[in-house]
Amino acid sequence: xxxxxxxxxxxxxxxxxxxxxxxxxxxxxxxxxxxxxxxxxxxxxxxxxxxxxxxxxxxxxxxxxxxxxxxxxxxxxxxxxxxxxxxxxxxxxxxxxxxxxxxxxxxxxxxxxxxxxxxxxxxxxxxxxxxxxxxxxxxxxxxxxxxxxxxxxxxxxxxxxxxxx
Amino acid sequence: xxxxxxxxxxxxxxxxxxxxxxxxxxxxxxxxxxxxxxxxxxxxxxxxxxxxxxxxxxxxxxxxxxxxxxxxxxxxxxxxxxxxxxxxxxxxxxxxxxxxxxxxxxxxxxxxxxxxxxxxxxxxxxxxxxxxxxxxxxxxxxxxxxxxxxxxxxxxxxxxxxxxxxxxxxxxxxxxxxxxxxxxxxxxxxxxxxxxxxxxxxxxxxxxxxxxxxxxxxxxxxxxxxxxxxxxxxxxxxxxxxxxxxxxxxxxxxxxxxxxxxxxxxxxxxxxxxxxxxxxxxxxxxxxxxxxxxxxxxxxxxxxxxxxxxxxxxxxxxxxxxxxxxxxxxxxxxxxxxxxxxxxxxxxxxxxxxxxxxxxxxxxxxxxxxxxxxxxxxxxxxxxxxxxxxxxxxxxxxxxxxx
Numbered sequence: 104x105x106x107x108x109x110x111x112x113x114x115x116x117x118x119x120x121x122x123x124x125x126x127x128x129x130x131x132x133x134x135x136x137x138x139x140x141x142x143x144x145x146x147x148x149x150x151x152x153x154x155x156x157x158x159x160x161x162x163x164x165x166x167x168x169x170x171x172x173x174x175x176x177x178x179x180x181x182x183x184x185x186x187x188x189x190x191x192x193x194x195x196x197x198x199x200x201x202x203x204x205x206x207x208x209x210x211x212x213x214x215x216x217x218x219x220x221x222x223x224x225x226x227x228x229x230x231x232x233x234x235x236x237x238x239x240x241x242x243x244x245x246x247x248x249x250x251x252x253x254x255x256x257x258x259x260x261x262x263x264x265x266x267x268x
Numbered sequence: 269x270x271x272x273x274x275x276x277x278x279x280x281x282x283x284x285x286x287x288x289x290x291x292x293x294x295x296x297x298x299x300x301x302x303x304x305x306x307x308x309x310x311x312x313x314x315x316x317x318x319x320x321x322x323x324x325x326x327x328x329x330x331x332x333x334x335x336x337x338x339x340x341x342x343x344x345x346x347x348x349x350x351x352x353x354x355x356x357x358x359x360x361x362x363x364x365x366x367x368x369x370x371x372x373x374x375x376x377x378x379x380x381x382x383x384x385x386x387x388x389x390x391x392x393x394x395x396x397x398x399x400x401x402x403x404x405x406x407x408x409x410x411x412x413x414x415x416x417x418x419x420x421x422x423x424x425x426x427x428x429x430x431x432x433x434x435x436x437x438x439x440x441x442x443x444x445x446x447x448x449x450x451x452x453x454x455x456x457x458x459x460x461x462x463x464x465x466x467x468x469x470x471x472x473x474x475x476x477x478x479x480x481x482x483x484x485x486x487x488x489x490x491x492x493x494x495x496x497x498x499x500x501x502x503x504x505x506x507x508x509x510x511x512x513x514x515x516x517x518x519x520x521x522x523x524x525x526x527x528x529x530x531x532x533x534x535x536x537x538x539x540x541x542x543x544x545x546x547x548x549x550x551x552x553x554x555x556x557x558x559x560x561x562x563x564x565x566x567x568x569x570x571x572x573x574x575x576x577x578x579x580x581x582x583x584x585x586x587x588x589x590x591x592x593x594x595x596x597x598x599x600x601x602x603x604x605x606x607x608x609x610x611x612x613x614x615x616x617x618x619x620x621x622x623x624x625x626x627x628x629x630x631x632x633x634x635x636x637x638x639x640x641x642x643x644x645x646x647x648x649x650x651x652x653x654x655x656x657x658x659x660x661x662x663x664x665x666x667x668x669x670x671x
Contacts (some may be wrong), residue, residue: 107397107406114399121399147403147519173425173526175417176470177408183395185408190470193409195418195521208524214418216407227470232425249406264425266471 105243108184112243120160124148125247127162133238133250135211137163144201146211154205165211167238169196169252170260172212176227191224192217196236196252218251229254231263270507270541276362277495277502278669280309280374280488281613286452286604288382290482295328297484298378299336305374305486306337310499313337316488318364318373319344322353322607326385327378343370349511350387351555352657353377354487354608355665356510361489372494376486377609383482387412387605403519412557413477417469419661420560423527424471426575431471433578434559435462437594438475438601440587441556445598447588447625447645452479453602456641462559476559478600485609487616503616506652506668507541509534513663520662530664531568531656538654542668546570549668550650551618552592553611555658556599562586565656566594569666588639588647596623596645608657612667615653619671621646 105112105125114122120136127134135144140157144165151158173195180186198211217225218239235257240248282304284290284297298321306316316339319330323346330344343364347353354375361373379385397406409415423429439459445451457475465474495502512534514520539545546569554562563577571592572580580586586594597603597614604610617623621633623646628634635646650671657665 110395110397112397112406114402118399121402125402146522153516153522172521173418173422175414175421175472176467177414178467178469179413180408181411181414182405182408188408190467191408193407193414193418193469195422195526206523209522210524212521214404214407214409214521232421249402251407266421266424267430 105245105247107241107243107249110184112247120148120150123162125243125249128240128248128250129246131240131248132164133167134162134164136160143205144211146213165198165200168255169198169236171195171230171232171234171236172197173232174217174230176230188224190227192227192230194230194236194252215250215252218253220253225254231265233259233261233263235259270543272362272366273506273541273543274504275492276365276489276505277492278487278505278616279490279495279498279500279502280305280311281616282306282308282486283610283613284484286450286481286483288481290380290383293328294326294378294380294484295332295336297482298328298333298376301378301484301486302333302374302376303337305488308500309488311372311488313339316372316374317342318361318370320357320361320373320375321346322349322357322377324348324350324385333376343373350607350659351557352511352608352659352663352665354612355508355655355657355667358487358489358505358667359508359510362505362508365491372488372490374486374488376484377607378484379607380482381605382480386480413468413472416558416561416661417472418521419527421471423560426525426527427578429563429578431463431473432459433582434476434563435459436582437556437559437562437586438462441595441599441601443639444588444596444645445602446641447639447643448598448603449624449626451598451603452481453598472558478557478605479602481604483604483606485606485613487609487612501620501671503619504670506544506670507538509538509541509666511659511663511665512537514661517662526661527564528574529564529568529658529661531565531666534664534666535569538666538668544652544668548652549592549654551596551615551647551653552594553615553653553655554594554599555608555611555656556595556601557658559601561658562594564661565658565664568664569656588645593647596647612655615655615669618647618650619653619669
């Protein structure tokens with residue numbers, strides 16, 4: 104049985120798209136839907152191409168590298184799975200692929216938690232807009248994995264910005 | 269020119285006590301709110317033949333509430349929805365009457381928002397992550413605060429907005445609530461109180477968040493012809509915009525700027541329908557689920573430039589006595605969290621000149637306009653008000669009313 108932080112992960116058979124996403128992540132490559140018609144990537148996985156409405160997709164591995172676009176530091180947990188994880192950062196990561204394509208205001212942005220090398224929540228003082236990150240994976244069981252992010256060694260994309268105080 | 273402008277009116281308003289321990293069912297709360305609204309309007313159960321409500325599987329349906337009140341319905345819909353439903357359903361009430369399906373519609377929300385179904389969950393339910401949980405919830409992003417915070421953080425980064433600036437929203441609304449006998453939180457707070465309250469999710473403090481409560485609320489909509497025969501001065505509905513969304517409303521982060529609210533699309537619709545602009549609005553009623561949501565909405569609807577909301581909300585403009593007061597009742601932050609209804613009800617009271625403050629003769633429309641604590645909260649002679657509804661950064665509604 105697949106689980107994450109002690110909580111069962113059950114993606115039913117009638118949701119093969121989301122199941123495939125987690126299965127591809129199980130090989131430890133961040134893999135996104137690519138439209139068979141227009142060739143564009145999208146995130147999160149959906150049932151039609153958000154760019155052209157095509158219903159058919161391939162799965163395309165991407166670099167898993169990106170930049171923190173925004174974030175928050177959760178201190179008051181709601182979900183029981185996170186009760187022992189606070190404070191934890193949630194980041195919005197802008198992936199390197201397909202930035203400003205097909206429109207100047209579009210990007211592949213991914214909500215995820217930011218973890219350290221041991222998979223624990225990253226320390227708040229290390230989280231900043233502009234910081235470079237790379238994908239990491241939490242294995243769920245049954246061949247599935249959940250993409251997360253961790254800080255990379257690359258220099259920041261622009262001057263780092265943190266919440267003041 | 270919109271042919272329906274000023275053709276419909278809000279003729280009755282009603283609410284229950286606002287508490288954190290109603291000790292009653294949502295059925296009882298909805299019944300009392302609608303009964304109060306009918307009595308306010310001078311309507312009998314035989315006069316009301318339509319109902320609209322919204323819920324998150326946390327309320328009671330219209331036939332049950334109508335049945336209790338002896339109302340036979342020609343039309344009802346109980347819609348799924350939270351914030352920004354109020355304004356949208358008032359628009360749908362006009363549509364239902366215009367389509368000839370019914371004549372007079374009670375719009376209600378009944379919720380035990382503290383003792384039963386808390387927004388974002390209580391953490392008590394047995395959790396399972398399904399496919400729909402993968403892009404967001406599995407990462408520990410489940411509550412409204414958690415879901416909205418990255419948009420506000422990005423606003424701070426892009427525009428230099430500060431926690432101190434948005435704290436002024438709570439300060440202003442707490443001043444207003446101190447003059448509202450029915451408000452849940454009547455104590456005035458300071459900017460320091462907000463900034464020193466504990467973190468919920470940085471950049472949001474506890475006092476940046478609204479007050480979850482148990483309550484029932486209702487407004488009654490009918491045609492202006494019928495409205496003229498009723499007890500209250502009819503409050504004209506000038507225009508509505510209902511639940512406009514940003515692109516990819518289910519995952520708006522794909523499109524920049526992530527801190528610009530869906531009101532950027534609703535504004536042109538509602539202002540065109542109403543035939544007025546932001547400069548004509550005397551009172552705004554923002555959906556202050558959080559302090560910063562007020563800022564987002566005021567920017568999106570053009571009350572200030574995008575990026576200048578921090579300056580606007582901390583300038584004194586939004587306070588009673590300021591150029592354009594916002595949420596004179598105290599709003600969601602201080603009066604009650606009703607998923608948008610209480611701000612519409614307050615604007616109706618303001619336009620009637622019959623705000624229920626601490627002025628001894630408010631029921632005769634006599635107000636002191638002394639806005640100090642435990643005093644007046646009636647704005648002087650407002651002509652036009654606007655409600656700004658919020659479901660998320662990606663979804664909003666708007667409603668413009670006049671005397």
